[in-house]
Amino acid sequence: MRILIVEDEKRLALSLAKGLTAEGYAVDVVHDGLEGLHRAGEAPYDLIVLDIMLPGMNGYRVCSALRAAGDDVPILMLTAKDGEYDEAEGLDTGADDYLTKPFSYVVLVARVRALLRRRRGAGATASPVLDLGGLRVDTAAHRVHRDEEEVPLTTREFAVLEQLALRAGEVVSKAEILEHVWDFAYEGDPNIVEVYVSTLRRKLGASLIRTVRGAGYRLEAR
Structure with a gap:
């Protein structure tokens, strides 16, 4: 899963990026509203963490511009404001959730996971567990069981598997995996996907994973 953080407080932005990367997400960071809008338009993101008070273009305008362009990416707004009208304005511009600074990192991660579950069309209260025959992928706990036996995976291995499991039975291209698992700055060998x-x-x-020559990979659910 790929997340864009648009936050001008650099220490906070880098702290969030470090934490979310450790959770297994691919994370890009920008510190300006205009740059955030540009980045969101040129790369597919699964979620955007968007501050309201930004240089260049504020978060309200960024959110409105994305929605006007037909982009339905989940947006979690961050702000130092705490008035109910500020929250209402954020939601009215198309944001999906709202978090007031200072906030608990644990709460932010929980909100991120809930929005991503909604993004998959599962609904906010649906189980985050994917049961695929003998394979069980818990996307919230980042745990995998194969025939009832837990299999330890690194965060990056889990992220690659999650992309395939979410589209089990479908062909997922190498480019799609790179886009969602590695961040925008990755300039290494795209064959890294084959390694994972x-x-x-x-x-x-x-x-379990079939290679479809010239197209990508398909996870075979039993």
């Missing part, structure tokens, strides 16, 4: 798929096959079973 190979590792997942070794840990979970060689027949």
Whole structure:
């Protein structure tokens, strides 16, 4: 899952990026509203964490511009304001949730996960567990079981598996995996995806992930 943070308080932005990266998300950070709008328009994001008081263009205008362009990416607004009218304005411009500074990091992560579950069309109260035959992927706890036995994965391995599991039975291209698992600044070898798929096959079973030549990979659910 790929997240864009638009926050001009650099220490806060980098702290959030570090924490969310440790949770297994690919995270990009910008500190200006105009740059945030530009970045959101050129790359697919699963969620945007958007401050309201930004240089260049404030968060209200960024959110409105994205919605006017038909972009339905979930937006979690951050602000130092705490008035009910500020919250109402944020939600009226199209934001999906609202968090007032200072906030608990644990609460932010919980809000992020809830919005991502909604993004998948599962509904905010639906189970975050994907049951795929003998494979069980808990997207909230970042735990994987194969035939009832837990399989330890690194955060990046889990992120690659999650992209395949969310679209089990469908072909997912290497480019799509790179877009959602690695951040915007990644300039390494795109064949890194093959390395992680190979590792997942070794840990979970060689027949679980099929290579569709010239197209990508397909997770075979039993």
